[in-house]
Amino acid sequence: MIITRPKELKEILKKIGDEKKIFIVGCGECAATCETGGEKDVLRVKEILEKEGKTVTGWVVPEAPCVASQIKIALAKNKKAIKEADSVLALMCGLGVQSMTENDRDKKSIHVGCDTLFMGEVDKDGVLLERCSACGDCTLEETGGICAVTRCPKGLLDGPCGGTDKGKCEVDKDRDCVWTLIYNTLKERNKLYLMKDTHLPKDYSKMSKPRQLVPPSIAAKTQGPGKAQGAAK
């Protein structure tokens, strides 16, 4: 899931400036979970904008604004209200905003209402936690299914560092040392021998941007059966 945080209202209002009519687009998936772009959040922002003297010409919360086809449908259904607006306020992640830009036929000015923070998961208490940095070379199997690249503040591939203290991290004493967690997890699974392996530095060329992946079914259609494995580049 893509984790977002709302931008400060004063920052959004500054960007909107003198524009009077705004259309709001939220996101029914990740941003709804983060409480930044779901229906309730869109309605809350709508009320605020109206109190500030703006007219909200309409709003929509597509299920997946980062899926181009979904955003196209949502924009097409609200064509009139969008045309009427001076600009669009996007309450979603950076992927969604880019999808909006690519699919907005009216070439409206798009204001970004959220900051995109990280890829994360939701724990049992509803807290959003960063768990993967999309390094392109997953080594979770060697680290007991716990990502050291992301969860160790130093990104150590072989830990723990000398600063770990009673299972806590020296960078943030309120957090568990991820390498202690890895050790305990491997021990429970009789895989402590994996701690003895030294991990080679990551091949960060796999993270060179922008990355692109052709899923196998698309590759088979566009590049012939020989290329049907799907390839990231």
Ligand code: SF4
């Ligand atoms: S090693 Fe960590 S950052 Fe890399 S892909 Fe696996 S979970 Fe993500």
Ligand code: SF4
């Ligand atoms: S104490 Fe553990 S989690 Fe913290 S920086 Fe050192 S190895 Fe990483």
